[in-house]
Amino acid sequence: MLLAALLSLAIGQRSDVGLANVLQLLLVDDGSLARSAVVDLRLPRTLIAALIGINLGLAGLALQAITRNPLASESVLGINQGAALGVAVGLVVPSLLVVNLDVMAIIGAVVAGIVTFSIAGGLGGRLDSMRLILAGVTVGAFSFAFVRFTFTLEDNLSRLILSWTSADISSSRFDQALPLVFWAFGGLVVSMLMAHSFNILALGDGASQGLGVDPRRARFTGAMLAAVLTGASVAAAGPVMFVGLVMPHLCRLWFGPNHRVLVPVVALGGAGLVLFADVISKLVRFPYETPLGVVCALIGAPYFLYATLRARNMA
Secondary structure, three states, X not given: OHHHHHHHHHOOOXXXXXXXXXXXXXXXXXXXXXXXXXXXXXXXXXXXXXXXXXXXXXXXXXXXXXXXXXXXXXXXXXXXXXXXXXXXXXXXXXXXXXXXXXXXXXHHHHHHHHHHHHHOOHHHOOOOHHHHHHHHHHHHHHHHHHHHHHHHOOHHHHHHHHHHHOOOOOOXXXXXXXXXXXXXXXXXXXXXHHHHHXXXXXXXXXXXXXXXXXHHHHHHHHHHHHHHHHHHHHHHHOOOOOHHHHHHHHHHHHHOOOHHHHHHHHHHHXXXXXXXXXXXXXXXXXXXXXXXXHHHHHHHHHHHHHHHHHOOOXX
């Protein structure tokens, strides 16, 4: 993660700002344009990329734990797309924007999650994994269809939404990063508090109840945690796909199934993954940039296919 953060700060359109002098520019205020490029332009997007990775990684870990399904993630279950729909509605119909876009995104994510889990039987206590994936794909497609509809509206609005849906963070500012700090810290604390419950849920509903963990309450709390973290991330940078699928899956292979270890590891891994994606987004068409969401999708989609083919049980 630290290496990816340094590369993200060092790589950009200014050739006079590289890895050799980026730390000096961060620590010493010499009033130069080079320091302004690092502190005012690159540092906010680096912070946002890292915080998005933490949030989406923890969201995916929570969803995989409560569903006992390694293919579950906020993008596969339609929560990401539901958050995008919430933001799009707030932008297109300002009269409905009684709260800020962060809250609209969280509302959209929560509604999408409720619909997905309702279709799969999760609210009734008997969650069907295959129906969960199918419901998530349906809810996600339905939500994003409405987002795409906004592309046909007024030109300036459609360009704004199109840029936002591709998760372009090139113009990120510090005021966008500050709310993400709160959500990432809160999500990390709640995830650590729920780590024991996640471990118990892996044993099945019957064993969970016998060991003092209410499966319904744990599922509800985990789903709300995932929806809030996803909504906050989507509001800040747009829908970044597949981070919540890739990192929990890889970390589980590398570090084992204990969620007391997985929570901090997935947070760091998610931040590192999105930061590396940010670096790649700068290099693919240098000196032009590729939107972050496009790079993450190109990384995550093949891995999702690989994980699907490798899956033996969708318990």
